[in-house]
Amino acid sequence: MLAEHLRTKQREREILLMTHIVMGYPSFEDSLRVVEAMVEAGVEIMELQIPFSEPIADGPVILHANQRSLQAGSSVEKCLEFGEEVAKRFDIPFLLMSYYNILFKYGVDAFTKRMAEAGLAGAIVPDLPPEEADEYLAAMAAHDLSPVFILSPRTTDERMAQISKVTQGLVYCVARKGVTGQETSFSDELDGYLTRCRAATDLPLALGFGVKDRADVDFLRGRADLAVIGTQTIRVVEEEGVEGVKPFIEGLRPPRSS
Amino acid sequence: MAEPGYYGQFGGSFIPEILVATFEELVLAFEEAKADPEFWNTYKKLMGSYSCRPTPLTYAENLTRHFGGARIYIKREDLNHTGAHKANNVMGQGLLVKRMGKGRVIAETGAGQHGVATATMAAKFGFDCTIYMGEVDVQRQRPNVFWMERLGATVVPVTEGTRTLKDAINEAFRDWVSAMDDTHYVLGTACGPHPFPEMVTWFQSIIGQEARRQVLEETGRLPARVYACVGGGSNAMGIFSGFLEDDVELVGVEAGGRGLETGAHAARLASSDASLGVAQGYKTFFLQDDDGQMKETHSVAAGLDYVGVSPILSHLKESGRVRFAAATDKEVVDALSLTIRKEGLIPALESAHGFVQAFKEAPALSHDDVIVINQSGRGDKDIFTVADAFEDPSWKQFIRDKAEEYDAG
Ligand SMILES: Cc1ncc(COP(=O)(O)O)c(C=O)c1O
Numbered sequence: 257m258l259a260e261h262l263r264t265k266q267r268e269r270e271i272l273l274m275t276h277i278v279m280g281y282p283s284f285e286d287s288l289r290v291v292e293a294m295v296e297a298g299v300e301i302m303e304l305q306i307p308f309s310e311p312i313a314d315g316p317v318i319l320h321a322n323q324r325s326l327q328a329g330s331s332v333e334k335c336l337e338f339g340e341e342v343a344k345r346f347d348i349p350f351l352l353m354s355y356y357n358i359l360f361k362y363g364v365d366a367f368t369k370r371m372a373e374a375g376l377a378g379a380i381v382p383d384l385p386p387e388e389a390d391e392y393l394a395a396m397a398a399h400d401l402s403p404v405f406i407l408s409p410r411t412t413d414e415r416m417a418q419i420s421k422v423t424q425g426l427v428y429c430v431a432r433k434g435v436t437g438q439e440t441s442f443s444d445e446l447d448g449y450l451t452r453c454r455a456a457t458d459l460p461l462a463l464g465f466g467v468k469d470r471a472d473v474d475f476l477r478g479r480a481d482l483a484v485i486g487t488q489t490i491r492v493v494e495e496e497g498v499e500g501v502k503p504f505i506e507g508l509r510p511p512r513s514s
Numbered sequence: 515m516a517e518p519g520y521y522g523q524f525g526g527s528f529i530p531e532i533l534v535a536t537f538e539e540l541v542l543a544f545e546e547a548k549a550d551p552e553f554w555n556t557y558k559k560l561m562g563s564y565s566c567r568p569t570p571l572t573y574a575e576n577l578t579r580h581f582g583g584a585r586i587y588i589k590r591e592d593l594n595h596t597g598a599h600k601a602n603n604v605m606g607q608g609l610l611v612k613r614m615g616k617g618r619v620i621a622e623t624g625a626g627q628h629g630v631a632t633a634t635m636a637a638k639f640g641f642d643c644t645i646y647m648g649e650v651d652v653q654r655q656r657p658n659v660f661w662m663e664r665l666g667a668t669v670v671p672v673t674e675g676t677r678t679l680k681d682a683i684n685e686a687f688r689d690w691v692s693a694m695d696d697t698h699y700v701l702g703t704a705c706g707p708h709p710f711p712e713m714v715t716w717f718q719s720i721i722g723q724e725a726r727r728q729v730l731e732e733t734g735r736l737p738a739r740v741y742a743c744v745g746g747g748s749n750a751m752g753i754f755s756g757f758l759e760d761d762v763e764l765v766g767v768e769a770g771g772r773g774l775e776t777g778a779h780a781a782r783l784a785s786s787d788a789s790l791g792v793a794q795g796y797k798t799f800f801l802q803d804d805d806g807q808m809k810e811t812h813s814v815a816a817g818l819d820y821v822g823v824s825p826i827l828s829h830l831k832e833s834g835r836v837r838f839a840a841a842t843d844k845e846v847v848d849a850l851s852l853t854i855r856k857e858g859l860i861p862a863l864e865s866a867h868g869f870v871q872a873f874k875e876a877p878a879l880s881h882d883d884v885i886v887i888n889q890s891g892r893g894d895k896d897i898f899t900v901a902d903a904f905e906d907p908s909w910k911q912f913i914r915d916k917a918e919e920y921d922a923g
Contacts, residue, residue, distance in 0.1 A: 310680065310684055310793045312794065332806070357793050361804070362806070383530055384528060408534075410536075411531060433532055434692030
């Protein structure tokens with residue numbers, strides 16, 4: 257299972273990396289090259305975002321990538337095919353990330369079935385709180401997929417406990433208020449929040465929103481199990497091209513000792 | 515009702531985790547206010563002294579004669595301060611913001627009416643104010659932008675997506691998730707996550723309560739039909755809620771744009787082009803493609819140009835309680851023109867959608883029948899769009915002269 261797999265990986269590296277791409281941005285060919293570069297650079301798990309026209313939880317960079325991908329003709333079907341291709345080709349788990357309407361319109365059960373056939377590990381759906389998720393949870397369970405839920409600094413301890421009952425594989429901890437792609441201050445405040453998250457669940461904790469360099473990843477070592485790098489890789493691709501991805505990811509952690 | 519915030523299968527609260535606590539707080543504040551009779555009294559008093567309430571119900575004698583059927587009455591929401599029914603919702607939410615102790619408000623706006631109303635409320639209550647408005651709407655409703663800025667609001671043009679109302683809503687949510695501690699999002703219509711559909715409807719129900727009383731006083735009977743335009747659905751829910759329990763036919767009129775067959779419209783309930791979806795925090799009918807991506811919509815009236823619709827109206831359509839129709843841009847301009855000439859009333863382009871359907875149906879009814887049209891707003895804001903539609907040569911010359919004057923000066 258996903259959680260176990262991540263725990264095993266953690267025996268090799270204290271902090272794992274989860275990266276994110278918007279599929280089809282700037283093109284599916286480039287998306288494939290980015291995935292390849294990330295896997296070669298040692299990323300342990302990836303989020304593949306299916307673009308949506310109304311990504312309310314995403315900041316300007318990812319919002320823009322969503323729209324460009326759609327304008328370039330990406331479709332849900334092409335994204336699922338892409339997900340299947342990378343899941344077969346690369347030996348790391350892949351999570352789908354999208355907004356609920358994409359699953360809802362496809363048919364939640366049919367969508368999860370398709371995910372399972374494609375060899376994907378689970379999904380993150382940021383606009384689907386557990387209260388609205390009965391159908392999704394049942395479908396994910398039926399197809400042995402991990403539904404990854406989100407905790408935020410404003411989530412109460414009580415609610416953290418509830419969410420930890422439904423989330424599988426890992427828990428995604430949003431570092432701060434706001435949307436993706438803004439500055440996060442990696443400070444003691446974050447520390448207290450992560451301690452609360454840790455108390456709520458035994459699953460690996462992934463911390464996302466604003467992780468952008470080696471110093472951020474260093475701060476998270478010992479505090480979180482995974483560092484999530486989202487917006488920053490899109491910026492790297494935009495500024496340096498696909499060639500920039502591998503050195504960027506490799507620079508986030510010290511070289512492997514073994 | 516099975517779950518709070520659900521109307522049949524529609525509604526709900528599909529929000530990012532970071533906003534859950536904010537919504538819990540809002541639901542609580544709203545429920546407390548609703549249970550407190552003093553709150554509604556304060557609200558009514560405020561609307562009476564600040565916004566010309568109760569607004570009158572006007573007998574449209576000339577139009578009635580012209581069509582020769584039902585007696586046509588017009589509920590005058592255009593007489594609200596700032597020129598539209600939007601004031602009702604905004605002042606109500608303003609009182610709630612005061613109760614919650616927050617100091618900043620944000621809002622989305624399409625036609626600009628909700629933006630102007632929110633900026634006005636913020637000026638009156640002393641709140642900081644930011645308004646998100648699609649770039650396309652900024653261009654077609656420039657006079658309203660001018661007023662929002664004079665009222666002290668920051669207007670942020672939204673350049674993403676279709677650059678209209680739905681994108682302004684997304685931007686407002688993005689702002690809210692980083693600023694919810696001191697900020698309230700004054701959503702402008704009966705859409706969005708729970709409790710907005712119910713809360714906005716509650717504030718707008720003042721229209722229907724008044725209209726019912728007034729039509730009974732005036733005519734001694736209930737209307738046969740009530741007509742309202744439907745963007746998100748707030749003015750429609752407002753007037754309909756006065757008659758839901760009565761034997762009165764309720765008719766919602768959506769934007770038919772260039773015609774339902776052209777695809778360039780915003781008819782979610784009156785056409786078969788929409789389907790069930792979940793976006794912007796709630797479940798309803800959306801104009802979307804097979805993948806679930808929202809489509810571009812079109813209407814001459816910026817305030818009706820929206821991909822979703824109130825979950826309450828979706829439910830009322832499904833249960834058969836409300837009938838839906840669509841009016842094309844051209845029909846709207848004609849109805850507007852006729853209303854101006856016959857009655858000296860200038861409905862907003864949005865409101866004129868309701869007039870179109872009422873005019874189509876009035877002749878077939880008897881003179882004993884009364885119909886009520888909700889004039890949700892006044893049309894002066896639309897002067898540029900209407901002047902274009904009428905291809906008014908002297909107006910164009912005036913704009914040219916004015917531009918020359920600026921260039922010279
Ligand atoms: C005058 C007027 N009428 C109607 C609408 C449509 O909104 P709703 O359907 O919420 O009443 C608007 C929206 O801006 C408006 O300005």
